[in-house]
Every structure is written in C-alpha cells, then in structure tokens.
Amino acid sequence: MKEATIMQNHTNLEKYGLKDVTVNWNLSPEELQEITVEKGMGKETPNGTLAINTGKFTGRSPQDRFLVKDEYTADKVWWGKTNKPISTENFNALKNEIIKYLSGKEIYARDGYVCADPEYRTNIRTVTELPWSNMFVYNMFLRPSQKELENFEEDWLILCAPGYVCPEPKEYGIRQGNFSILDFTQKIALIGGSAYTGEMKKGIFSALNLILPTEKNVLPMHCSANVGKKGDTAIFFGLSGTGKTTLSADPERKLIGDDEHGWTADNTIFNFEGGCYAKVIDLSEEKEPDIFRAVKPGAILENIVFQEDGEPDYMDGSITQNTRVSYPIHHIDNIQETLYANNPKNIFFLTCDAFGVLPPVSKLTPGQAAYHFISGYTAKVAGTEAGITEPVPSFSACFGEPFMPLHPTAYGEMLSKKMTEAGVNVWLINTGWSAGPYGVGSRIKLKHTRAMITAILNGELDNVEYEQNFIFGLFMPKYCPGVPTEMLDPMNTWLQKGAYVGKAIQLAHSFHLNFEKFAQQASEQIIEGGPLIDEHHHLHEHF
Numbered sequence: 001m002k003e004a005t006i007m008q009n010h011t012n013l014e015k016y017g018l019k020d021v022t023v024n025w026n027l028s029p030e031e032l033q034e035i036t037v038e039k040g041m042g043k044e045t046p047n048g049t050l051a052i053n054t055g056k057f058t059g060r061s062p063q064d065r066f067l068v069k070d071e072y073t074a075d076k077v078w079w080g081k082t083n084k085p086i087s088t089e090n091f092n093a094l095k096n097e098i099i100k101y102l103s104g105k106e107i108y109a110r111d112g113y114v115c116a117d118p119e120y121r122t123n124i125r126t127v128t129e130l131p132w133s134n135m136f137v138y139n140m141f142l143r144p145s146q147k148e149l150e151n152f153e154e155d156w157l158i159l160c161a162p163g164y165v166c167p168e169p170k171e172y173g174i175r176q177g178n179f180s181i182l183d184f185t186q187k188i189a190l191i192g193g194s195a196y197t198g199e200m201k202k203g204i205f206s207a208l209n210l211i212l213p214t215e216k217n218v219l220p221m222h223c224s225a226n227v228g229k230k231g232d233t234a235i236f237f238g239l240s241g242t243g244k245t246t247l248s249a250d251p252e253r254k255l256i257g258d259d260e261h262g263w264t265a266d267n268t269i270f271n272f273e274g275g276c277y278a279k280v281i282d283l284s285e286e287k288e289p290d291i292f293r294a295v296k297p298g299a300i301l302e303n304i305v306f307q308e309d310g311e312p313d314y315m316d317g318s319i320t321q322n323t324r325v326s327y328p329i330h331h332i333d334n335i336q337e338t339l340y341a342n343n344p345k346n347i348f349f350l351t352c353d354a355f356g357v358l359p360p361v362s363k364l365t366p367g368q369a370a371y372h373f374i375s376g377y378t379a380k381v382a383g384t385e386a387g388i389t390e391p392v393p394s395f396s397a398c399f400g401e402p403f404m405p406l407h408p409t410a411y412g413e414m415l416s417k418k419m420t421e422a423g424v425n426v427w428l429i430n431t432g433w434s435a436g437p438y439g440v441g442s443r444i445k446l447k448h449t450r451a452m453i454t455a456i457l458n459g460e461l462d463n464v465e466y467e468q469n470f471i472f473g474l475f476m477p478k479y480c481p482g483v484p485t486e487m488l489d490p491m492n493t494w495l496q497k498g499a500y501v502g503k504a505i506q507l508a509h510s511f512h513l514n515f516e517k518f519a520q521q522a523s524e525q526i527i528e529g530g531p532l533i534d535e536h537h538h539l540h541e542h543f
Helices: 029-038 088-102 131-140 146-150 198-215 244-248 289-294 366-375 408-422 446-457 497-519
Strands: 022-025 042-044 050-052 065-068 084-086 106-114 122-128 156-161 179-183 188-192 219-227 233-238 254-257 260-263 268-271 275-279 300-302 324-328 340-342 344-351 361-364 377-380 392-395 425-430 466-468 475-477
Touching: 029 042, 029 050, 029 131, 050 131, 065 088, 088 156, 088 179, 088 188, 106 131, 122 131, 122 198, 131 198, 131 275, 131 300, 131 324, 156 198, 179 198, 188 198, 198 219, 198 260, 198 408, 219 244, 219 408, 233 244, 244 344, 244 446, 254 260, 254 268, 254 340, 275 289, 289 324, 344 366, 344 377, 344 446, 361 366, 366 408, 366 425, 366 497, 392 497, 425 446
Parallel strands: 022 106, 050 300, 065 084, 065 179, 122 156, 156 188, 233 344, 344 425
Antiparallel strands: 042 050, 106 122, 179 188, 219 233, 219 254, 219 260, 260 268, 268 340, 275 324, 300 324, 361 425, 361 475, 377 392, 466 475
C-alpha cells in the first residue's frame, strides 16, 4: 500500500467511542479503488472505472428511515409516513451497537463539507466500514484543501456500517435489520445494514432540508441548476425520468449542479454537493454524452452487469433498474467552478405527463407555482405487466418528498415568496406525451422541449400572447420559436376532443385528491393555483 496522502493521526476516533480501530484517513480515490479491488470488493472496467455491487439494497429504503424525535424536532417535523419518529434512547442504543461493531476493525474516515456557498458551509466527517463507501463520499461531498483539513471540526458525523444488521429490530423501535437515522441534536447520521451509497447522500440532504429553512432562511431544493453567459441562473425541478439531468446539460450554459441546491435570501443559488450521482440504465453516448464521458477512473459504477468483453452493459437492469454512477463534478467539462451563482431568472418544473393532457409549456402564477411545487406531479408509464397500459399518476411533494422533514407547504410558501421578490418566472414543462396518452400519442421530441427552454431563457416568451387552459388553468403561449404552433394547446393535437376532456378531468381529479392532505395548511392563493375544475363541473360551454 502506498503511504496515505494526508495523514491525520492527531485526530483520534476514540472520542466517538471507537476502540482499537485501524483508521485510513482521507485516502485518495486511487488508493481507495486499489484497496477495494485488492480486497475483492469490486472490479475495474476496461477503462479503469471501479464497479461495485451494493448487495441486498440497490436503492434507498424509505420505510427504514427515521428522525430522532426530541426537543429540536418535535414541533418542526411533519411526522408521518415519510418522517418516522424514533426515541433518543433507541438511537443511542443503535449507535452504541454500531460503535461496538466497528471497534477493532480497519475503517475509513474522511473529512469533507457540503454547501458550496462559504457562508453556509457545513463540515461532514464520515466514518465508513467499506473503502468504496469512502470513495463515494469523496466524489459526492465537497473536497477541502490540504490547509482546510488541518484544523477540521465537523458539524455532522456519518457512521456507516453496512455489515451491522440489527438482530432485534422491534426492541429498538425500527422495522427490520437495516436503518438510516438522523439525530439533529447530536448531529449524527447513522446507517446500518445497507451498503447503498445513496443513504449517506440523501441523509445529509434531509438534514439540510430541515436546518437551512428553519435556521438560515435558505430554501433547499431537489433540483438541477445552470447559469448563462449573462449570469442568469435557471433551476430545473423534476422527478426521475422527466429530463432534469438531460435538460440542465446545455452547451451554452455552465452547470452549477445536477441534484441539490439552496436558494439564499440574497438570491444566490448554491450546490450542496461536489459530485453527481446519475442513473445509467440505458446510458449511451448519444443520449447523455456528459454522463457517458464522466464514467472514467475516479467514478464508481453501482450494480451494473458486464458484457463478455468486460465492458458495462447499461441496457441490462437484471440486478436493478436503479443502476448508478457517482463521479466528482470536475468529470463534467462545462461547470461553474465555484458551484454557485446569482440572479435566478427562470424555474422549470419538469413533468412527464403520460396522459398527454398537460400543455408542453405553460407559465405559472405564484399560486400555481406553489400548488404544482407542493404537488410534484409526474406520471409513470405502467410496467411491463401484461394488460396494464394505463399511466399511473405519481406525486412527490416539492419534487422530493422522501427527503423533506418539514410540511410541504412550508417549502411552497417560501418558493412563492422568493419567486415574487426576485421576479422569477416559473414554467411547467411537459416532457411526456402529446396527441393522446401513452400507447396512442407520442412522446414530445427532445428537440422541441429544448427549443421551448431556449426560447424562455432568451426572453422570447416574455411578450407573446397566452391563452388559459380551461381545465388546468395554465397559461399556454400561442407561439414559441422552433415549436409547431398546433402543439402548444394539447387539445389541438387530439383527434377526439371529447377524449381529451375526459382524460384531462381524470388527471385534474387526481391532483385534487392528492392535494387534500395539504389543503388545511395551504393559503387561499395556493389552493386556487390548482386545476379549475373537478369532475362535478359541466363542460358544455366548450363544445
């Protein structure tokens, strides 16, 4: 083994209770990759990229995520299915079990930070059982300089022990042997029984989603962001499969980040992270050139299947559909070096509407923006089961419900206020179907979606005429450069207008039903931002 690049023997892990451990401090990615391969925990692809398998868990386990309920969190958190409580006693008992489990082992420690804006910088110390988990942290968090490491003090600690499976989950107030728990008073993220690396990333994201809005007046966002040559920033929200990563990769604009950002009171948009964690199912150089080229030494591929020649087979989802790659952000060429920028001008909510009834582009009022943000709609195309062809509506509050500890309206109100104060335009972009639902119509072409976004970023939709969709209340431009005009009103593209209305009312009803759980805490302005009609209204006047 090469000598560790940064020795920090003065930092002792005994203060956390870890006894007789051999600690590898801040090893370089090359060293961690070498150890991983030597120990038979991973292998290298022909171009030298590390590939690992995360074992039993190939995704996050949302049902096994808990927040410690104590004085700090009791009245702040929106407790329920997403944010499940656990007692301080049970947390401490599990923490002691993990400390006992790690003691006596060779482990890996790393100091990094999150939040690229220096004012909000949050130091994270991570202690992992596995070398490649540590390399993931190098990729995903921000990397301190040699000097910054000298007097490093952590704000949060992550303890990650995939090999520890709790033998008596019920006694500790958890569901099964694996768990991911945040304690906001001790500032510890505790992960046991799962090697899925995303648990560390999203654990810290969840922590920031509580701390930033309540203590720092910063809106945390599950979004990608880029900045133009004139310094105008654009933000892209969207659930999986809506085009968030693809559409924010624009040769004319610099990438600030692809997944997690904060919006400060003085209108800075900053990346929380120092890397990207992208899906690679069906990855190709044509479809996602930036991601494809980022798969090189330093990146980590997760749960992929190999072809006979040793090359990754990105088409094969037999281990999981959630195959991933993590890489430091400098694997992408066109980035904003500081990872923050000012002057947000446009926000895009991306949705893949497989019902084919939402307009391809519409401009939202502040009330509509908050309503659609809190709803977080997309539609999943039904799986491969025989006979199931109907799309399924899917709602995830604030486009990131699993990671939001506060009530969604808290983020929605904050967004409305910020967009009004900053004069930001918010747009709903349907990257899904046109001329009929999935199976009948066709997917809106990427070149048309790109043309809409370019037109918006160039200010070309500022002075065109708009008309209102009579079901959803959305304002649709009557003209957009580079886009066939007949597409802009979705009803025009359907052969049978009555079928459009029926399908649109069905979706409007899904929106209303989903919003019922938020309505009590939503302002009048937000509630009025929803679809104009429910299925009880008559539509005769439109025919």
